[in-house]
Amino acid sequence: MTGRVFTCDHRVYDLPEPLSWEVVHTGTVPCDSYSVTFLYDRSMAEVLRLAAGFAAIYRGETMLRAIVDEYAVELGSIGLTATITGRGYAARLLDNESRPLTYQDATLAEIVRRHVTPYGIAAGEVADVRASSVYTVPAGVSQWKALEGFCRTYGGFSPRFSRDGKLLAAPEKGGGKRFSIGEGDPVLSCTLREDHYGVLTEALVIDKTRNASYSVKNEDMIQRGGQCRRVVYTPGQRTWDAMRYTGEYQIRRSKEDEKTVTLSLPGSFLAFPGDQATLRLDRMGLSGSFRVTEAANVFSAEKGASVTLTLKGG
Template identity: 25%
Template structure:
């Protein structure tokens, strides 16, 4: 693993091996997280750090901005702690101006809410239009973009190589995990969790008559024998398609119903959206999607933890 930091004076420095590291990326969280503690002796005299990148097996797995830089000393020595988030954090940290667009397209939303923050551009196959789109008070720049994309394209945007991408994520690599078959990636632990408590079976919408009188059902709620309803007044962003908003709420509740957590005893380059098969005496799955990746390193060793979900509810 190679960790390189940028200094406030414009320089670059490769950092020593960290004493502690945790780096996480997730499907539905736009900003990846980074936390590491480094021995401070080799870094004494350095100026303030502003950004850093992490490469694993020649692959860029983190590219972000420093949130905190802490120098500390205790009985074990002097340490430098760095906390960072990927560059999309700037869209989370900034509030969007409340407004209502008339006949706004995707490029209008990008220009109004993203372009000013220095992204390289917008990558999209289509430029859909909504006759009216409202950004409510308190929404972040990212929430404005995400809401528009989910309404018009049915996907969640993401950031790659400095571009905002409003497309379906590419298929990614396919890896096979097994402790019994030759040539497969080994794992040290496996957990299969079936989360019934989060699934919503019915959403009752508040209509223009001000009554909660429009029901939208989860198509497999009855099959699962789950009864969990929500009364929703459609947010302004979904005013033009309240049923689609209700469907999205129920799909999101299904995303992590089946959550499989696998830990690999190594730092293995895996990306959100990659496909995973598990072939083992404990479980057998042929097509899971990587929902979250967490790299860890400390005095006891290194690991890569994958949170895996069924692909049905990954937009």
């Protein structure tokens, strides 16, 4: 992998061959992230001080566009090394707070124009979504929350970022790669976790302004003996549909972590969030179709390359 730095004065600099690196793809929040360590000499001081952007290039393809959060220079047993770390472009929206705003009949395109575009982020996809009620951005929330809240409430999806840093404010179309992992594949490790803690049985949405409430229930978990209710307070002037969407979204999100498979394989950049994996590991009694939600790629000269996939579903 080649680490490429973009400075605030618009220079491009390819870092020396890395001693070790890690690139984590989530596509959303928590952000994509990276860390790269390489041999350092004094000629790099100005470049690192002005470093603002980063790209991970692997076999000629961009695997990540991100911001530079930090660099460190260290004198150790192998001499002088430097490490650069940072996050994906979602960080630009997380790090900036929105003003309190109220929208009437807002479109997603308008939300992107007001809350995303000013931070240097290009949109790769923007769904044709319009608010069915007044949409309020409360004081003290980030630009990410302003965008994500609109997408969740009126579109039923969460925004994402592509590997080249473009915003994907649209539902996934199932266009990710499909692959299979079975007993004959070189699985380094595999963990199955099924966690009922936090899976909601009821989401009660309350609008105190109108003195109205709407209850959405998770009948499957109720039948399995679960008892976990959340009360969500919404701003005034919500429609019944908006309240129902909010409750359904809360239950759907709580169910996402119910079954998780963590799987490690040798290699780099074998899969990305949104890809679909079919597992058949008979020794673990594990089979089914899973969605990749995170891919952590690591390399070191001592251990080589491996990728750890976090899979949900099944």
